[in-house]
Amino acid sequence: MLYIGCHLSSSAGFKAMGETALKINANTFQFFLRNPRGGAAKDIDKKDVDAFLSFAKEHCFGKILAHAPYTLNPCSKDLKTREFAREVFADDLKRMENLPNNLYNFHPGSHVGQGVAAAIPQIVEILDDVMGEAKHTTVLLETMSGKGSEVGSTFEELAEIISKAKINAPERLGVCLDTCHVFSAGYDIINRLDDVLADFDRIIGLNRLHAIHLNDSMTEFNSHKDRHEKLGKGSLGQEGLIRFINHPAIRNLPINLETPNELEGYAEEIATLRANYQNF
Ligand code: FE
Ligand code: FE
Ligand code: ZN
Numbered sequence: 001m002l003y004i005g006c007h008l009s010s011s012a013g014f015k016a017m018g019e020t021a022l023k024i025n026a027n028t029f030q031f032f033l034r035n036p037r038g039g040a041a042k043d044i045d046k047k048d049v050d051a052f053l054s055f056a057k058e059h060c061f062g063k064i065l066a067h068a069p070y071t072l073n074p075c076s077k078d079l080k081t082r083e084f085a086r087e088v089f090a091d092d093l094k095r096m097e098n099l100p101n102n103l104y105n106f107h108p109g110s111h112v113g114q115g116v117a118a119a120i121p122q123i124v125e126i127l128d129d130v131m132g133e134a135k136h137t138t139v140l141l142e143t144m145s146g147k148g149s150e151v152g153s154t155f156e157e158l159a160e161i162i163s164k165a166k167i168n169a170p171e172r173l174g175v176c177l178d179t180c181h182v183f184s185a186g187y188d189i190i191n192r193l194d195d196v197l198a199d200f201d202r203i204i205g206l207n208r209l210h211a212i213h214l215n216d217s218m219t220e221f222n223s224h225k226d227r228h229e230k231l232g233k234g235s236l237g238q239e240g241l242i243r244f245i246n247h248p249a250i251r252n253l254p255i256n257l258e259t260p261n262e263l264e265g266y267a268e269e270i271a272t273l274r275a276n277y278q279n280f
Contacts, residue, residue, distance in 0.1 A: 005064030014052035024267035038069035068106035075119035093133035100136035107153035145184035174208035180215035190240035
């Protein structure tokens with residue numbers, strides 16, 4: 001079953017996101033629980049959430065994916081920034097308990113000069129502090145492109161964080177694979193998809209892969225840049241991305257577009273993907 005959607009604005013609430021998704025023929029979506037810069041979150045409106053939950057059930061939606069604010073950096077050199085990450089992370093996870101059995105995605109962070117070896121224990125420490133809040137949510141580390149001092153651009157780094165976390169059962173802690181990011185990080189999912197997924201399985205475990213960000217890239221393979229492009233307009237190309245979503249390891253996961261589009265553009269991309277998804 002193809003679960004396909006895109007990033008949506010949460011400003012009008014959950015039911016509104018569900019309705020917008022349906023309008024563009026999506027059956028999942030991604031959203032922020034608060035301003036992406038990390039400001040205060042609105043209180044959860046129980047009525048709105050319940051209306052969304054029955055709407056999602058009625059329309060057979062897949063799991064939805066909350067994205068942590070971009071300012072959340074669990075491995076900052078600066079203690080205050082790490083404390084902020086801990087607070088926001090825990091608070092977001094508490095909110096997600098109102099929407100059980102969904103997903104929460106975060107960037108492992110940027111070590112800003114202190115090195116990966118110092119960063120990983122800091123990320124693990126914060127995970128250990130907040131994971132208790134995620135009783136009904138699967139927390140996902142996003143695969144990163146490796147721009148600047150980003151942690152999490154190799155499968156090994158992600159595996160190390162996961163293996164060191166105290167609460168790390170595969171249904172509680174996993175990975176969201178971003179196609180633009182992994183391609184920029186040097187994983188050739190266009191020409192060597194089977195090999196890359198075999199590496200993922202050996203190093204992290206495919207049982208930990210819970211979600212996909214589907215993006216083309218403005219920059220070339222192995223560029224260590226992070227510039228999303230519309231599907232088919234970038235270095236990954238439409239054919240390869242269609243092969244990707246049809247792969248047995250990918251085809252039943254929730255897939256969200258983060259391409260530079262308005263709703264109309266997303267609707268077109270979703271239509272193209274649906275038309276090229278093999279139903280069997
Ligand atoms: Fe992201
Ligand atoms: Fe992403
Ligand atoms: Zn990105």
